[in-house]
Amino acid sequence: MGKQSDALFQRAQELIPGGVNSPVRAYRGVGGTPLFIEQAQGSRIFDVDNLQYIDCVGSWGPMILGHGHRYVVEAVKKAATKGFSFGAPTAGEVELAEMVVAAVPSIEMVRLVSSGTEATMSALRLARAATGRDKIMKFDGGYHGHVDSLLVKAGSGGATFNVPDSAGVPKQVAELTISVPYNDLEAVRAAMSDEVAAIIVEPVAGNMGCVPPQKGFLEGLRAICDEFGALLILDEVMTGFRVAYGGAQSLYGIRPDITTLGKVIGGGMPIGAYGASRELMKLVSPLGPMYQAGTLSGNPVAVTAGRATLSVLKNSSIYADLEERSSEFEAGVRAAAEKHGVPITFNRVGSMWTLFFTEGPVVDFESANRSNREKFARFFHLMLAEGVYLPPSQLEAAFFSAAHAKKDIHQLIERVDRSLKKVAWEFEK
């Protein structure tokens, strides 16, 4: 794409596996050289060759306000001058905890960590400590971070690279994880037992592409967990404060036992969190026997970014605006696909969405995998050339932010139209 990105990628590949610090960034799912990003502002991202793109990745979810939101930047600048890290409690952590507890009714107590992976890893340990059971149930194509127990039939990069079961996970550990198809309550019931400590689920799947829960699915998981004495973990790292201020659980009216959070609550800085009832969280050290710790947990600068982000989101019209613009975009994409005769499925919840190159419906990992990845890869590069930065994998969700103005949406629809016209010409003739 650009000379500087090419040169940097050459250097990076000598020093960092795949030249990236997270696999999906390497464009293995779409081919070509990843863009190296120099800066971003609002809905736009700029690469090191100073080429500009409308950003539909938003750092994989965190940047719901758009890049460089003035209030957040000023708050972080101020916090940084007071000190980066103390390894001691700070008032900001109490305030962020109060905001999370106030926003998510199922959370009475919360522990801050530094990534979504740490959050889900801790949530599993808490569920096992609380139930005394070892088995975990997850869903094919579900991705919950790179936790050993959860790198079984994993989505996101695992699925993109066709390595859903990671090397290096001991067989004895992997055998404790049961994975069944998403949206399939019969399969859950058939695989369920009183050895299962918890079912962990993305309440809206985002790591096999965006796959919403079918009617009754989440309610069914709640009932099955209650019947078998297992805990329900809603992994809201992606959906928390994204699909609604109270997360997917507030949207669908589901009360989990444990919730994991990340991304938006850090506003782009490294934060994760897990929360539950007071009774469950009293098991967590130093109160109880379940150990979890972190040098930078509750980092004051990261926490400031999160607090500032949530305070802008709270009581704002942002979610309504995101819904309106995202649905306008969806209508435009559907019309363009229809006009050019390209079979697609468009799944969306709020401002998280995926355009699948398959007739659909896409309701689980198997149907998501029926997508034509070659078409997606071509579409990805056509859109990149049009100045649109999409997630470099068919099996990832895309995101809009509050900074995506109506004009951005209109430009995006025009660019999708031109790109789908070319895809039609190249694949559908």
Ligand code: KE4
């Ligand atoms: P992190 O450890 O990457 O902060 O969070 C892991 C995680 C947990 N749960 C859900 C539902 C997630 O979506 C994620 C991370 N999402 C991916 C995007 N598919 C992060 C992008 C990446 O791996 O580079």
